[in-house]
Amino acid sequence: MDNKKNGIPKLRFPGFTGAWEQRKLGEVADVRDGTHDSPKYINEGYPLLTSKNVGNGYINYDDVKYVSEKDYVQINKRSKVDVNDILMGMIGIIGNLALIREEPDFAIKNVALIKHTSNFDYQFLFQELQTNSISKELLSGMDGGTQKFISLKKIRNLSVMFPSKNEQNQIGLSLARFDDLIALHQRKLEHLQEQKKGLLQKMFPKNGEVVPEVRFPGFTDAWEQRKLGEVADVRDGTHDSPKYINEGYPLLTSKNVGNGNINYDDVKYCIRKDYVQINNDQR
Template sequence: MIVKNSSLSVDTEKLRKKILDLAMRGKLVPQDSQDEPASVLLEKIKEEKAQLIKEKKIKKSKPLPEITEEEKPFEIPESWEWVRLGEILDVRDGTHDTPKYLDSGVPLITAKNLDNGSIDFNNVNYISFEDAKKINQRSKVDKDDIIFAMIGTIGNPVLVQEEYSMAIKNVALLKKIYYLNMKYILRCIQFSENRMYKKSNGGNQKFISLKKIREFTIPLPPLAEQKRIVAKVEECMQAIKTIEDSSKEYEKLENQLDKKVLDLAMRGKLVPKDSQDEPASVLLEKIKEEKAQLIKEKKIKKSKPLPEITEEEKPFEIPESWEWVRLGEVAKNELYSMADGPFGSNLKKDHYTLSQEVRIIQLSNIGEDGWRNENKKYTTFDHLKEISRSEVKSGDIVIAKMMPAGRAIIVPDIEKKYVLSSDAVKFIPDTRIFKPYMLHLINSPVFKKQVQSDLQGSTRPRTSITKLKNILCPLPPLAEQKRIVTKIEEIDIYLKN
């Protein structure tokens, strides 16, 4: 997550990784010369392991190779030791067979059930008690064990917090032999996921073997320092979560304030009225007169008139100097001032080009907060001639038909030419209407509510150019349109700062 305000931009995921990196290098908390060195702890673990093997509580495993210098990815403090997981832990794994699934029984935990540090029991397969008993003879999961995925998304470790009735499949199991802070081991696995993934085999479905897990190297601090590291990491992670939560709350509040400001603006309650302003009715009359003249001169074709606005349709009262209009009524009096993108067959992958000729405006470019310069696709100048009705110029307004429908942007001046994709509509307002006001209007609750109330399709709900032309818009006098935009921009700057 990227957390931003006027003076700060923080990538919290990178910050989490950096904290773990410092922790694993011995740079997060100070060393203490009074701590018993990790070499002594390691010797105690070996002695305890030998005793458990003697008592037949754990099986004797194949001796692990000496750690080479090449296997040590970075330097660690003198009181630490590089160790293999199999040296300090009892490393096992669950079944790799697929038992018969039942409607109820014992949950079989797989990689898909390991979710952000916890076990998700909501989406599990169940197996019989007999099958679970067989699996658990060699891989019973107990409290304070660590389990993590061996297949697919390798890692995603979980420290088991309580006793569960379950069995595991394609999941590694780490059991403590002697005094170790298992929360520290958990952080080690989290930190090492990339390195572990590189040691995996397979194509699309990666897999790391039990042998490679046992031989995997981690840095081991003194036991006392393990505890200090865990405490500091948890303190830092909690601080990051607080930052994220605060940022989300602020974003939510900011979004609500933005909507409220636009709602007040469209009701005529954001800026004072001026009796000297030319009423919107006069402005509308001029647009109609010009349109009639252009039709008479055969410069544009006569279009089917939009339906009269009834009193029942008006969602709220507006000032006397304002007028309710349909979006199509205030489009510029020229051919294709409102047009949608070409049908799919008229602009498909065959028409794309690697050369930067005509930028295709896609849904991903129409952001909630403006133009998004991503997912760049182009067609040719020659093909644009065949779909010229869908050409867009910088400064035009483009409205998304879906995902969600109704959001709008002004096209920036960064490409030679533009053309719409099939999921977008261009809108060029009349020159006597302030374009930034129309952009705010289209992005306001009053406009979006109308769009969202009349969508077609269940899987991918969308609007159409016909429906957009009929949307009701509150139109103030031109001078007031400009005052409204100035006030919205002032408030926006204030909120961001």
């Protein structure tokens, strides 16, 4: 779906031929955004979702704020969300998506709302909005300094490609099956993570104690408490700021460390001379 030059994708279901049609998103969908006002927040009420609550295809309610029924009704006069609509983050992490699969009970603020219409298959459009070509277009259209954002006009002007309705349906259903599998494995992963978290609390002594709650058979001795620096050689990385280059040796920072692994998201690179110097300094 990324090939916009000739309008024909590299991979296709049998029986479909011909070029896809290129359109602006706003020509085929009713694209709106949520409220720009700041209603009074309350302890309990209707969730008011922002861009941080949209991502990985779903809605999350992390740190969500609540509004009164009066504000909820007022906001939804402009931007009521319905089943099969698509939400897109407009501030912060641009382009995060959520497909509305269940009847919603929330309002939105600073989130783009792509209403489902008869012009397109909603599953297909949801998948297309995740392609590299759309991501690049969103990236090039961002405004702002520290807090990045994208305007509603630029979202409406996104270039999208459309085949026939039948082909849209085939593509949408096929990729939706992957989403279902990913969601299933994500739930399994979260369950395993919770299990491990519980074991960590029980298999290591609590503060002020020297014996863990859960132990393998045959072990009875008290644990010995030591300072980390007494048993390990603890150092840190460079405090200098070397010149960064487009390709070279990765220079990792704290943002590249997490969940027990190294990631290379937004990593910067340095030349071999700096790489050697930094590693020599840490010996």
